[in-house]
Amino acid sequence: MLKPTTTELLGGVRRGLTEDVLPKVSDGGAARQLRAALHILGRLERSWDRMPAYLAADNDDIAATLSIALADVAAAAAAGADYSDLFTRLAKATGGNGTDTQQYRVHDHRLAMEMAVNEALQGLLEDFDHRWRSDQSLDGVLREQLDRRILELYLRMVEREAQAAGTDDDH
Amino acid sequence: MDDSEIGERIEELLRVSITGVRDVRADGVERVFGGNARRAWASTVRWTDQSGASRSESVIMLSRTNGSQVDADPKWEFGVLSALGHSATRAPRAFALDADGSVVGAPSILLERMPGRADPLGFLRSEDREGGRKLTLDLARAAAELHSSDWEGLGLGDILASGPTDRSPLAQIESWEAQFRTSRMEPHPALGYVFGWLRENLPEPTQISVVHGDFRPGNFLYQDNIVIALLDWEMAHLGDPVEDLAWAYRALWSPEGFVGLEEFVRSYEEFGGPKVTQHALRFYRVFSEVKFATISLKASRSFADGVSGNLRLADRAATVTASLKRSLNWIADDGKGWAWC
Numbered sequence: 001m002l003k004p005t006t007t008e009l010l011g012g013v014r015r016g017l018t019e020d021v022l023p024k025v026s027d028g029g030a031a032r033q034l035r036a037a038l039h040i041l042g043r044l045e046r047s048w049d050r051m052p053a054y055l056a057a058d059n060d061d062i063a064a065t066l067s068i069a070l071a072d073v074a075a076a077a078a079a080g081a082d083y084s085d086l087f088t089r090l091a092k093a094t095g096g097n098g099t100d101t102q103q104y105r106v107h108d109h110r111l112a113m114e115m116a117v118n119e120a121l122q123g124l125l126e127d128f129d130h131r132w133r134s135d136q137s138l139d140g141v142l143r144e145q146l147d148r149r150i151l152e153l154y155l156r157m158v159e160r161e162a163q164a165a166g167t168d169d170d171h
Numbered sequence: 172m173d174d175s176e177i178g179e180r181i182e183e184l185l186r187v188s189i190t191g192v193r194d195v196r197a198d199g200v201e202r203v204f205g206g207n208a209r210r211a212w213a214s215t216v217r218w219t220d221q222s223g224a225s226r227s228e229s230v231i232m233l234s235r236t237n238g239s240q241v242d243a244d245p246k247w248e249f250g251v252l253s254a255l256g257h258s259a260t261r262a263p264r265a266f267a268l269d270a271d272g273s274v275v276g277a278p279s280i281l282l283e284r285m286p287g288r289a290d291p292l293g294f295l296r297s298e299d300r301e302g303g304r305k306l307t308l309d310l311a312r313a314a315a316e317l318h319s320s321d322w323e324g325l326g327l328g329d330i331l332a333s334g335p336t337d338r339s340p341l342a343q344i345e346s347w348e349a350q351f352r353t354s355r356m357e358p359h360p361a362l363g364y365v366f367g368w369l370r371e372n373l374p375e376p377t378q379i380s381v382v383h384g385d386f387r388p389g390n391f392l393y394q395d396n397i398v399i400a401l402l403d404w405e406m407a408h409l410g411d412p413v414e415d416l417a418w419a420y421r422a423l424w425s426p427e428g429f430v431g432l433e434e435f436v437r438s439y440e441e442f443g444g445p446k447v448t449q450h451a452l453r454f455y456r457v458f459s460e461v462k463f464a465t466i467s468l469k470a471s472r473s474f475a476d477g478v479s480g481n482l483r484l485a486d487r488a489a490t491v492t493a494s495l496k497r498s499l500n501w502i503a504d505d506g507k508g509w510a511w512c
Contacts (some may be wrong), residue, residue, distance in 0.1 A: 028204065036482035043489060119357055126360035133367065154361040155499050162492045 010045040014038055047166030054164030055114035058157060062121040063094050065153045066128060069146055078137030086128055093120035125153075177212045180275045181232055187274060188267035188281075191221030197230075206403065207470070207483055208241060209233045210277075213284055230266060234279040237478050241385075241466060243405030245278045246270050250330035251381070251407045252282065258320045260381075261313050261391075261400045287392030287399040291424055294388050303429035305396040310419065310426070311435050313391070313398045315444035318380040318412035327381055331409045339410035340373045343458070347465050354469040362491065365461050365498050374451035376411035383407055386415035388424045413447050417455035421463060422497065453501065460498040464491040 004012065018038055025031045070090065074083045099116035106112050129150055132138060138146075162168040178197040185195050195218040205211030211234075217227045235245065245268060252265035267281040297303045322328060348366045351359075383390075384406025392399040416439065419425070420432045430438070436447045471488035473479040 028202075033482045036485065040482070040486045043486065122358035122360050126358045126363050129360060129364060129367075150364070151499065151503055154364055154495075155503060158361055158492050158495045158499060162496060165489050165492060167489050167492050 006048060007045055010041055010048070014041040014045060017041075043166045047164060050164040050166075052108075052111050052114065054160055055111070055118050058160055059094070059114060059117045059121060061153065061156060061160075062118075062125055063090065065149065066090055066121070066125060069132075069149055070128065072142065073132050073135070073138065073146070076138055076142050077135060081135050081137055083131070086124065086131070089120070089124050089127075093117055093124055125150075177232070178214065181212070181214055181216060181230070181281065184232075184267045184269055184274045184279070184281055185216065185218060189218075189220070192218050194219045203231070205233055207481060208243070208405070209235055228266070229284040230281055231263075231284040232275070232279055232281045234272075234275055234277040236277070236481075237473075241406055241469075244270075245280045245405075247330065247407060248404045249280050251327065251404050252280075254322075254325040254327050254330065255320070255381075258325055260317045260320050261398055262404070263400050263402070285392050285400045287394035289389055289392050289402060291387075291389035294393065295424065295426060295428065300429065302396045303426070306393055306398065307426040307430040307435065308438050309396065309398045310391065311430075311439040311444075312442040313401060314386065314412070314415055314419070315439050315442035317383060317401065318378075318415070318445060319443045320381060322379075322381045322409065327409070331381070331407065339376060339379060339408075340454070340458075341370070343408075343410060343414070344369050344373075347462050350469060351461070351465045354465065354472045356468070356472060356475065356488070359468075359491070361495050361499065362461060362464055365457060365495070365502070368502055369454065369458055369461065372450075372454055374411065374413070374448065374454045376413075376451070377445045377448070378412070379409055380412040380445065381407060382410040382412060382414050384415075385418070387419050387421065388426060411451065411455070412445055413451040413455045414458065416447065417452060417459045418462075420456070421459050422493075423463075457498045457501055460494040464494040467491050467494070 017034065022031065022034055022038070025034055067090065070083055070086055074087070077083065094117060096113050096117055099113070099120065101109065101112035101116050104112045104115045106115070132143075132146055159168075178200040181197040181200070182195040185192055195216065197214045197216045200212055200214040203211045203213050212232050214230055214232070215227065216230050217225065220226055233245075235243075249265050249268040249270075252262055255262045256264050263283040263285050265280060265282055269275045269279040272278045294303065294306060322331070344366060351362060351366065355362075383401060383404065385403050386401070390403045391401045416432075416436060420427060420435070425432075426435075432452075436452070440446060467487040467490045470479075470484035471486065474481065474485040474487075
């Protein structure tokens with residue numbers, strides 16, 4: 001345990017800059033830059049510790065929804081429509097195989113892995129959503145089910161993201 | 172570009188732009204706020220014109236900065252304002268253009284500086300309910316004036332048309348989606364989905380008009396609860412005028428506290444604006460959210476890539492979620508009683 005905590009430090013820095021520094025900045029451009037930095041500090045103060053749990057939940061939800069949807073589509077698709085590459089990508093993404101975690105520049109390996117998995121799953125979801133919508137062999141009932149299922153997933157994703165980013169009250 | 176040289180640059184820009192001009196002098200040059208994408212200077216300029224008459228104008232020069240989050244060309248803005256100078260639209264006169272920045276140091280335009288203030292919070296947080304209501308309804312009238320202007324007669328077809336005007340909603344989606352795909356730093360599949368929804372729900376424009384493209388509080392000057400002039404024409408294009416109405420009522424800057432969207436639209440129609448359908452309004456409210464989200468992604472990308480050092484752009488990607496929440500909920504609602512909210 002390290003005290004003051006990260007939240008306390010971020011809050012203290014933000015308050016100090018707001019109360020002691022900002023009033024003394026007379027240049028308009030510099031004051032705008034400082035206010036923007038304070039806004040970002042405030043958001044980080046509200047949200048910095050939510051990222052690991054958010055990513056884990058998001059990854060579980062996307063992977064589970066994709067597994068079901070892919071299975072439904074593969075079972076119903078005409079012989080010419082092949083979704084096997086998407087199954088392979090799903091297995092690879094959730095297994096974390098071949099992911100470059102260095103790019104995220106975080107020290108915690110598990111967090112870096114969750115980030116890599118999330119990015120891979122987002123890409124897979126985008127490709128799947130585009131693929132099934134173009135697949136004219138799927139019948140209307142299944143298309144309606146898929147549309148609703150994917151839309152509900154997107155709604156859950158943005159709700160989670162808003163909470164994780166500390167922007168759930170933003171416009 | 173050194174602030175101390177700006178007066179000389181303004182003088183030179185007028186000399187090369189206005190035929191026969193002489194004795195040009197720019198006084199009282201001061202830096203003013205020009206938004207995230209531009210720097211601005213105000214000045215009083217005097218000159219003698221070709222006929223020997225003395226002129227004195229209060230002007231503002233707007234110069235583009237690196238890392239702008241909107242695709243814009245000062246040539247468009249200059250062309251639009253020059254043409255609208257011959258219409259009833261409330262817009263500043265345009266005096267000069269430095270399209271390539273060869274005179275000023277960055278692409279710039281020199282415009283008439285008009286009275287009034289643009290402060291959006293002063294308007295939106297005003298406790299003068301009646302004044303706010305009067306100003307909002309005048310904004311509806313200003314929109315109707317713009318959208319009913321004869322853009323072909325004004326010669327704006329040549330300046331603004333980048334393709335067949337009957338595809339304008341689709342052309343807008345294609346343009347913004349292309350910008351989304353080149354700016355994103357992660358896939359954002361939900362945003363891709365909303366672009367897809369827009370493609371499948373294209374409205375048929377009632378008419379093609381000059382669309383301001385950034386029609387909202389903060390982008391017009393007002394005084395005594397009257398709209399003096401619409402500003403920032405960088406995103407002007409030919410298209411469906413409903414786009415401007417939906418954009419004006421985005422939650423971040425909506426004047427709905429004074430006038431609800433339904434009354435705003437009805438007033439706009441009574442002032443001579445084209446008929447607005449529920450379908451088009453719903454479409455453009457969703458479109459406004461993805462447009463804002465895309466601008467935000469471009470802003471964050473610009474900061475992350477080191478193109479801009481503007482800290483206001485740094486965390487703009489965090490605002491994408493709120494735009495997505497709104498548009499996904501409107502789509503999920505399937506048109507049941509959402510349009511005026």
